Amino acid sequence: MSRTLLAPRSWPLAVKVPLVVAALMAALGVLASWLVLANLADIQERNLRRLADVTLGTLAASLAAPVERRDIWETFDALDRLTATDSGMPAVAMVVLLPGGEVLAASDPRRFPTLRRLDEPLLRAALRAGDMLFDTSRARAVATYRLEEGGEQLGTLLAELDIGALLAERRRATVALVVSNSFLTLVMAGVGYALVRRMLGPLSRLAVAAERLERGEDPGELLEPPQGSREFRKLFGRFRAMARAVQERETILKRLAEEDRLAQLGRLASAMAHEVNNPLAGLLTVVDTLRRRGEDDGVRRHAVELLERGLLGIRNVVGAMLVAYKEDREAPGLTRRAIDDLRYLVQHEVARKRLELVWTNRLPPVLPVDGGAVRQALLNLLLNACGASPVGGKVVFEAVAEDGVCRFLIADQGPGLPADMAAILERSGPPTTPPGRGLGLWTAATLWQRIGGTIRVERVPGKGTRIRLAVPVRVRAEVV
Numbered sequence: 001m002s003r004t005l006l007a008p009r010s011w012p013l014a015v016k017v018p019l020v021v022a023a024l025m026a027a028l029g030v031l032a033s034w035l036v037l038a039n040l041a042d043i044q045e046r047n048l049r050r051l052a053d054v055t056l057g058t059l060a061a062s063l064a065a066p067v068e069r070r071d072i073w074e075t076f077d078a079l080d081r082l083t084a085t086d087s088g089m090p091a092v093a094m095v096v097l098l099p100g101g102e103v104l105a106a107s108d109p110r111r112f113p114t115l116r117r118l119d120e121p122l123l124r125a126a127l128r129a130g131d132m133l134f135d136t137s138r139a140r141a142v143a144t145y146r147l148e149e150g151g152e153q154l155g156t157l158l159a160e161l162d163i164g165a166l167l168a169e170r171r172r173a174t175v176a177l178v179v180s181n182s183f184l185t186l187v188m189a190g191v192g193y194a195l196v197r198r199m200l201g202p203l204s205r206l207a208v209a210a211e212r213l214e215r216g217e218d219p220g221e222l223l224e225p226p227q228g229s230r231e232f233r234k235l236f237g238r239f240r241a242m243a244r245a246v247q248e249r250e251t252i253l254k255r256l257a258e259e260d261r262l263a264q265l266g267r268l269a270s271a272m273a274h275e276v277n278n279p280l281a282g283l284l285t286v287v288d289t290l291r292r293r294g295e296d297d298g299v300r301r302h303a304v305e306l307l308e309r310g311l312l313g314i315r316n317v318v319g320a321m322l323v324a325y326k327e328d329r330e331a332p333g334l335t336r337r338a339i340d341d342l343r344y345l346v347q348h349e350v351a352r353k354r355l356e357l358v359w360t361n362r363l364p365p366v367l368p369v370d371g372g373a374v375r376q377a378l379l380n381l382l383l384n385a386c387g388a389s390p391v392g393g394k395v396v397f398e399a400v401a402e403d404g405v406c407r408f409l410i411a412d413q414g415p416g417l418p419a420d421m422a423a424i425l426e427r428s429g430p431p432t433t434p435p436g437r438g439l440g441l442w443t444a445a446t447l448w449q450r451i452g453g454t455i456r457v458e459r460v461p462g463k464g465t466r467i468r469l470a471v472p473v474r475v476r477a478e479v480v
Contacts, residue, residue, distance in 0.1 A: 017196045022189035029181030033174070040173055044166045049132055052143035055082075055089045056157055060147050067096060067104060067147055067154045072114055075105035083107045090162040092140070095123065096147070097156045104155060123158050139164040202232045206239055213243055253442065334371035334406070336363045339399055342379055349386040356394040363399050367473055369406055370451045374471065377444040381410050381467055384440055388414030388465070406471050413464040422457040425467065 011019075059082050066074035079094045095106040097118060106112035118124055126133045126142035134141045145157040209219035287307075290300065339361050350357050385395050393413040400407050424441045448455055453471035 015193070018189045018192035021192040022185050025185040025188050026181070029177075029185060033177040033181060036177060037170060037174060040170060044163075044169070045132075045134065048141065048161070048163070048166070049143070051089050052132065052159060052161070053145070056143060056145035056159060059094075060145055060157055063096060063147060063157065064149050064154060068149055070098075070104065072105050076107075076109070079105060079107045089159070090165065091159050092162050093160040095158040095160075097127070097158065099153055099155055101127075118158075120160075123160065126158065127156060134163065136163075136167060139167055202236065206236070209239070209243070213246060218247075219243055334363070334367045334369040334374050336361060336365050338371055338375055339363060339378070342375065342382060342397075345379060346382050346386055349383060350395070353386065353389065353391050353393070355386060355389055355392070358394060358396045360396075360398045360400075363401050363406070367401060367406055369471055369473055373447040373451050374406075377447045377469070378408060378410070380440045380444040381469075385410050385412035385414070385465070385467075388412050388417070390414070401473065404473050406473055408469040409466065410469075411464060411466040416459045416461040416463070417457060417465040417467075419459070422459055422465075425455045425457055 059078065062078050063075060065071075066078065075096055079096070083091060083094065091107075093106065093108045093111060095112050095118065096104045098104050101117050102115050103112045103118060105114060112118070112120075118127070122133060122135055122138075122140060123142050126144050130144060130146075132141060132143045139162060141161045141163045143159045143161060145159075147154040147157055212219045340359075343357065343359055346357070349355070382395070382397065389395055389412045395413075396409065396411040398407075398409040421441055425445050427445075445455065448469060448471065451471055453469060456468045458466040458468070
């Protein structure tokens with residue numbers, strides 16, 4: 001669950017689209033807020049410059065005469081009157097400098113002593129720049145005004161201003177923008193989530209219908225087209241047609257598999273008749289011997305032993321056929337004897353091609369695995385291995401249970417399983433079969449997949465094929 005949350009690609013569209021909308025809204029809000037705050041700061045600075053120019057220009061007219069006479073007290077009196085009046089300019093201190101840079105007079109004589117050079121860094125910087133400077137870290141600004149008379153510079157008027165109110169206004173605007181943008185972003189994300197979920201509702205239904213179809217179930221009412229959207233109605237119509245085609249194909253494949261199973265049963269029945277007929281001839285001979293020489297104890301015992309062995313052989317062949325093909329779906333799990341019985345069902349093919357059958361079965365007596373599905377799949381693959389092996393070749397079968405997994409190996413010395421046939425066995429999705437061939441392999445792959453098993457094919461062209469099968473030991477699955 002945590003890995004899924006950390007992987008955005010796995011998030012549903014109903015989550016990703018609103019998040020994208022929210023991210024775009026947040027980015028747009030940040031950009032808009034920056035533009036608004038930058039414009040606000042520009043307006044504030046321009047207004048403060050205008051106010052300073054007007055106020056300092058008015059003051060400069062009254063300062064020209066005393067500055068020209070270097071009258072300290074009259075200059076101080078003019079500065080003091082401006083500071084005492086409400087001019088609308090938030091002046092903290094005002095200084096009149098002589099052309100040489102010495103202080104002539106100041107509204108705060110202790111801070112700016114008369115006839116001494118100015119040592120305040122901000123005021124000196126403003127003096128050098130000849131323009132208003134701002135220091136937001138100290139909430140201060142400095143305005144400058146040139147004092148002239150008849151084109152001759154008499155000095156410079158400096159005003160230190162308190163811009164705390166302007167910065168507070170900017171902070172209030174920033175908070176208002178952040179709150180409003182966050183609210184709008186959340187609202188748009190919620191609306192986007194609701195709209196996207198509503199828009200993707202039909203697609204969610206299609207996904208559930210596809211899952212049902214994959215499990216072989218009928219999608220039913222999930223394929224009813226939604227109202228309103230023409231595109232979705234068209235999509236549902238095409239999906240419904242595809243679902244019918246898939247169901248028909250599955251039905252045909254199951255029918256073909258059943259027909260192949262019955263055909264295989266017919267071939268095995270013929271082989272069983274051959275296997276039964278051979279010992280019957282010998283048994284009839286034993287019966288004739290008993291009829292003629294039954295009074296001899298030695299002959300009678302030998303004849304009874306021969307009868308018993310012959311009847312047991314017939315019973316093994318018939319019993320193996322019944323175990324492999326009876327329709328008892330409630331039978332217990334896989335047994336070791338049921339696997340060994342497969343030898344009798346392939347014995348005719350082994351004898352016909354004079355094959356060497358190397359048989360190793362190390363399974364426990366009973367395993368909680370779907371025995372019918374395992375036997376049917378292994379029988380199909382064993383017959384396929386016998387058919388692919390050359391005359392006088394060797395077929396190997398191994399069965400073992402270890403670490404909670406039941407493993408099987410079937411190897412032959414044939415020309416090698418074609419790649420398209422191997423793909424039928426190895427694919428993880430629904431098994432498919434090429435037209436006209438591979439039906440036995442398709443049946444084996446289908447049965448094995450439905451009991452949760454895996455198949456791996458090792459092909460060596462010209463040297464044979466090794467098929468490794470594994471199935472977890474668990475509660476047996478239902479096999480169709």
